[in-house]
Structures are given as structure tokens and as C-alpha cells.
Amino acid sequence: MKITAPFILMVFLAVGMVACQDKNSQKEAPTNTAKVIADVNIIDIRNGRITKGHVVVDSGRIKQILPVSEDEAEVIQEAELINGKGKYLVPGIAEMHAHLPSVIWNDPQMEETLFLYLSNGITTIRGMLGHHLHLELKEKVAKDEILGPRIYTSSPSLNGNTVTSTEQATEMVTSYQKDGFDFLKLHPGLRLHVFDQIVKTAKEVNIPFAGHVSTLVGIRHALESGYASIDHVDGFLEGLVPESAEVNPTENGFFGYNFTEKADTAMIPELVNLTNENHVWVVPTQSLFSRWFSPTPAEQLATNPEMKYMAPEVLENWINSKKNLTETDEYNAEQWEDFMAIRKMLIHQLQENGHGLLLGSDAPQVFNVPGFSIQHEMQAMVDAGLSPLEILQMGTINPAKYFQEEGNFGEITEGASADLILLDKNPLEDIANMRHPLGVMVKGIWISREQIDQKLKTIADKYGESKQ
Incomplete structure (x- = not known):
């Protein structure tokens, strides 16, 4: 016809x-x-x-x-x-700091998680805590055997506990590359010489690495080492502390919170320029800090509409996790405001003069429900001074550039x-x-919309019944 x-x-x-x-x-x-x-x-x-x-x-x-x-x-x-x-x-939007459950591909929990992403327009996810089970899941989604967003998956975590020697670093990086993971996930605790061996081997076998910046590595060395992305703006606030302050880098607290009053924001342009010179993307995950780490009471966040899509035990764990982090003598709401102001300055300048920003919210995470949390992240980017177009680019064309997939997805x-x-x-x-x-x-x-609402209701009803 x-x-x-x-x-x-x-x-x-x-x-x-x-x-x-x-x-x-x-x-x-x-x-x-x-x-x-x-x-x-x-x-x-x-x-x-x-x-x-x-x-x-x-x-x-x-x-x-x-x-x-x-x-x-x-x-x-x-x-x-x-x-x-x-x-x-x-x-469609790319969630560039996503998590997937470590369950087999046909587990109901996996189906629910993938749909929660889709329900908010997320059609690509970058899994940031990989598991060998995710390799089969990725293949099945690519072959349209499972309905879900396009998947890129990290390796299992490389951190101070899982990699303790240069020999281990070489072996694990080589193995993960052969297994077919898209990139390596770096977590905190890596010692400098082990980190350097990870970087050396990763470059030899041609696998990118991304994630956290270990305190013994430091943001400047991390940027110069060529991360594909640094997530959470990790290490940047610590990098604003002058050497004259003589701080112990391991006493930085939650992403540098303990060093808030010592940070010199005049040093921001130097770090931003380093991201540009070394082609390092940054994933802010600002919603992690405006929700989990904020003074907003846990009970208030627990009443957000999207919480009905999470299991009661998960929600209880989130409430306890937030309270354990923010209801302590070390936590101060005014200091949090200063901490967030510095993060917003970093994000805005990374947008204006850095290599580029990628949209990611870290979900599921404390009070960050998959799919729905990206909406909170986009609003957080508005609060940091970005325009709606810049925010949409963070989740569309920028990820396409990051994955070297321009023309394949990320634009109409x-x-x-x-x-x-x-x-x-x-x-x-x-x-x-x-x-x-x-x-x-x-x-x-x-x-x-009708299909979305119907599936979301099914998920909500399932967990509603378990609460009774």
C-alpha cells in the first residue's frame, strides 16, 4: 500500500x-x-x-x-x-550510571528493572556493576529476545579488596576483556601501583575503564591516566584542597564532604581543563547527593510515588541507609549546602569548558528508582545551571559520541x-x-502509555500485596 x-x-x-x-x-x-x-x-x-x-x-x-x-x-x-x-x-535517553540485578535474564526482578527504565524513556543503559550473567542478558536484548534498553556492561568491580597486586591486576583485566565486558568498573581502595598496572594492561588489551577515583590515586593522576568516564564527580572536591592544608586523603568522607570547608573553588578551572585535555567524560549522578545525602527525611522520600515499585525490604534498607549516613554527629545540613554549591559549580564548569557530561543517576540506589531517578537527575542539572537542551544532550548525543555510535542512536x-x-x-x-x-x-x-501504566500497576500491586 x-x-x-x-x-x-x-x-x-x-x-x-x-x-x-x-x-x-x-x-x-x-x-x-x-x-x-x-x-x-x-x-x-x-x-x-x-x-x-x-x-x-x-x-x-x-x-x-x-x-x-x-x-x-x-x-x-x-x-x-x-x-x-x-x-x-x-x-530515547541513555542512563549512563545504571545497575542491573545479579540474577539470570528471565528472573522477574530483571524483567521489572528493565521495564522501569523503559517506562521513563530510557532506551540505553550503561551497567556500572557488571556480572557474568549480564553478558547473556545483553546478547538476548540485542537479539530482541528480551524487551529492554540497549545494554553496555562493566566488568565486576576492581577495588582495593578484589585487586591487591599487580599480578592480579594483569590477570583480571585480561580475563574481563576476553570475557566480553564493554569496560572495567573501578571502585575505591585501589593502591597507586595496582591502579597503574590496571591502566597499563587495559590499554594493552584495549578495554576502557571508568568509575570511581581511589583516594591514593587522586583526581589529577586519574584524569591523566585516561578514564573513559569519572562518575559521581568523584575526586574533584578533594582535588580542590590545597597541598598546604596537609589533609589525610583517606579522611575525605562521602565524596569529599569532610573537605568542604577546605576546598578552593579557584582551582576548578584547572581540573576542568584536565578533563578536556585528556578527553574524560564526567557522569555527575547529582541525584545521589540531592536525595540519599540530603537533609530531607528518609520517611519523606519513602512516600514518593515511585517507591511503590520497589520491594518493601528494599525500601526499608534505603531508609536505614540514609539514616545511617545523615543522622550522625558528623553530618551538618549547612555543610551539605556548601558541599552541594561546590558540586554545582563543578558541574556547570564541566559543561561549559570540560570534555563533556553524561546523564546518569545511579539507580537503583538509595531512593533512586530505576527510570524515575533520571527525572530527578535532569532537574538536578537544571539546578546546576544547565539548559534543558544541554541536559537532553547529556542523555542522547553525548552517550552516542561516548560509545562511538553517532548515527546509530541518540538522535532522530x-x-x-x-x-x-x-x-x-x-x-x-x-x-x-x-x-x-x-x-x-x-x-x-x-x-x-496504556501499556506502561498497566505494567507499572502490576508491579505496584505485587509489592502492595507484600506490604499487607
Whole structure:
């Protein structure tokens, strides 16, 4: 059947609403048939320009983008039509600091976690605490055997307890590269000579490394060593402490909190320039600090709407974890404000003059529910002075550049993977408009708002029953 642009609009009500009219069809798994998102406002993620058009999707990819004035399109058989009139279309988001449960791919917990990401438009995740079970999961998602975001996965943790010698460093890095992990995950506690051996071997076998900065390594040496990304802005606040302060680096507290009053913000440009010179991306995970580490009472955060999607025992652990961190004699709300002000300065200058920022919230983590936490992270980036366009770029085109996948995902362009989010309002005017998408498409598979709500209700009901 030949479909012209005007015809797309005429047949929409007759064909595109079939899924909404047939409630039973919502219970069926989404299918990867040809689709047309018609008459939609398409956001160019590189420059923020908005154009109206019809987005034609087939076999999981964006086949054509037609202007509304276009007379006719290519032949499409059995196309599903989605009304985009008055709506906005953005690329799917990458959660660049995600976690996956260490369970087999068909475990219900894994299915729930993947769907929670998808429900908020996250179509790519970078798993930051890898497990060998995730390698099979990644392959099954890539082959469309499982519905979920595109997965990049780290190795299991390399830290001061798991790697204690240069010999171990060489052996583990080489093994993880051969196993097929996408990158190495570095955690705290690494001694300097062990860290250097990890870096040396990683470069020899060509596997990137990312994550935390160990206190005995320090931010400057870490940046010069060529991290693919430094997460949590880890090590930066410690790097602002002048040598004359003569602090013990191991007494830094929660990501440098103990050194807040000693930090010299005039040193920020030097560290920012080092990220640029050494091509190191930074993942702020600011929501980790505005939620877990904030003075906001644990009981208040526990009442957030998205908490109903977490198991009661998880929520209880989160409440206890937050209290153990913030309800101590060492914690001070005013110092937290100063600490956050420095972090915001770092984030803003890393955006303006650094190599680049990547969007990541660290989820699941204390009061960070997968998918939903990225909304908190985007608002935290607004609070740090970034524009909505810059924030969207952090989660779309920047990850594509990071993974060297420009043209494959991260923007709405012909030939790219059909990873899309349909929104009711323009997110460039208010980043909060990213919440509650009207539908999400992952590799051409359309998940309607009705399907999202139905699945979320199933998850909530499951955990609601366990609370009774």
C-alpha cells in the first residue's frame, strides 16, 4: 500500500487508535511492525530546532523522516500509525550510571528493572556493576529476545579488596576483556601501583575503564591516566584542597564532604581543563547527593510515588541507609549546602569548558528508582545551571559520541535505531515535561502509555500485596 503524507493523517483515527479501542490488545506483547509517528514536532537534539514531520519506522530503524508538506512516502505494508499532532518527539535517553540485578535474564526482578527504565524513556543503559550473567542478558536484548534498553556492561568491580597486586591486576583485566565486558568498573581502595598496572594492561588489551577515583590515586593522576568516564564527580572536591592544608586523603568522607570547608573553588578551572585535555567524560549522578545525602527525611522520600515499585525490604534498607549516613554527629545540613554549591559549580564548569557530561543517576540506589531517578537527575542539572537542551544532550548525543555510535542512536535521523519518546509538551521549555511520556519506542517496538501504566500497576500491586 502506498502511503502519502495526507493519507497518514486521514487513516490515523481509523487505524492508529485500534490499540486504544481494543483493551485486550494492550495485554499482548509489543510488536516490531512498521510504524509511522505522524505530524509530530521533531526535536533536533544537536541544536534544539523543531520541525514538523512524519517519522517512518521499519525493522527497528528510522527509515524516513518526511516533511508534513511531503506528497508521498515509500510503500509500507501494515503500518501502525501513531498520532503525533501537537506532540513532541525526542530520542530515547541513555542512563549512563545504571545497575542491573545479579540474577539470570528471565528472573522477574530483571524483567521489572528493565521495564522501569523503559517506562521513563530510557532506551540505553550503561551497567556500572557488571556480572557474568549480564553478558547473556545483553546478547538476548540485542537479539530482541528480551524487551529492554540497549545494554553496555562493566566488568565486576576492581577495588582495593578484589585487586591487591599487580599480578592480579594483569590477570583480571585480561580475563574481563576476553570475557566480553564493554569496560572495567573501578571502585575505591585501589593502591597507586595496582591502579597503574590496571591502566597499563587495559590499554594493552584495549578495554576502557571508568568509575570511581581511589583516594591514593587522586583526581589529577586519574584524569591523566585516561578514564573513559569519572562518575559521581568523584575526586574533584578533594582535588580542590590545597597541598598546604596537609589533609589525610583517606579522611575525605562521602565524596569529599569532610573537605568542604577546605576546598578552593579557584582551582576548578584547572581540573576542568584536565578533563578536556585528556578527553574524560564526567557522569555527575547529582541525584545521589540531592536525595540519599540530603537533609530531607528518609520517611519523606519513602512516600514518593515511585517507591511503590520497589520491594518493601528494599525500601526499608534505603531508609536505614540514609539514616545511617545523615543522622550522625558528623553530618551538618549547612555543610551539605556548601558541599552541594561546590558540586554545582563543578558541574556547570564541566559543561561549559570540560570534555563533556553524561546523564546518569545511579539507580537503583538509595531512593533512586530505576527510570524515575533520571527525572530527578535532569532537574538536578537544571539546578546546576544547565539548559534543558544541554541536559537532553547529556542523555542522547553525548552517550552516542561516548560509545562511538553517532548515527546509530541518540538522535532522530534516518538510519538510526528507532529509540524515541513521545511527549505531550515541549521539554526544551521545561525539562519536567520529560515526565510521564505518552509512549516509548525502543528499537522500533512501541510501548503506549496504556501499556506502561498497566505494567507499572502490576508491579505496584505485587509489592502492595507484600506490604499487607
